[in-house]
Amino acid sequence: MSVKSMEEEDNYVQYVPVVKRRALAAQMILQRTGDSSALEDELEKSKLAEAKPSLLVKASQLKRDQPEISQTEQIVQQEKEMIEHLSDKKTLMSVRELAKGIT
Template identity: 30%
Template sequence: MEAQTANADSAQSSRPERTHCPPRARTDEVPAGGSRSEAEDEDDEDYVPYVPLRQRRQLLLQKLLQRRRKGAAEEEQQDSGSEPRGDEDDIPLGPQSNVSLLDQHQHLKEKAEARKESAKEKQLKEEEKILESVAEGRALMSVKEMAKGITYDDPIKTSWTPPRYVLSMSEERHERVRKKYHILVEGDGIPPPIKSFKEMKFPAGVVPVLQALGL
């Protein structure tokens, strides 16, 4: 019995003793009172939040609308020469408005087209006024005279005089005849209109020839 006890004691003494080590801390856990690594801080700075595609399109369309509105305001300022101001009928931009972004885009597009049309109409009216003033002042001048700047201050003096019965007619009658036959005159001392070659006192041999030609 004593021999068995001695053998058991010797076997227990020959076994290696087990040591209990404390648990190791994980590398991805931040120790209490410690700070995070620089790499993790850089990852946080580079992090970009996810934005849904629909929201990204909405933001992009909103930027385009604001840019178009700004350009239209600058054009209006250049045309009018005054500082840009918001129109009373402008639709408010942004997600808080009651109108969709597509409707806002269509509204601004229509306003820009109307503004362009009004500018073109204004330019055409100014050109028409210039042409009318030139036509009124140079209706009886030839192209050569206008190119060389030739002007006539004194009327051509001749010995011809209209018939007496034509001279005795009223100025209202002369105006009616000029208007009927589209006779354009300007200046002072305008002679009365003549409706036939005979009244113009053409030579007697010339009048039958002109009548035969249907003139």
């Protein structure tokens, strides 16, 4: 190895992404000003953002937690809803009378 390559190795600085450099700079500024509570708040917010489950995970959990409804219970429930939505007036009239608006 030559002397020049050894000097280059000694002066090598590892690349740090811009996001990390900015975070470190903000951390150093906050430490200098003595506002460590703001720094702790930032760290807590970042941890909470990482810990939050996605909506897809929440939806799948809700589906698993729902009580199972049997087929007959589902049919009975649908029939109850249909009966509630029907009005007696329309069921007693023929389609022809409803179409012409006869009362």
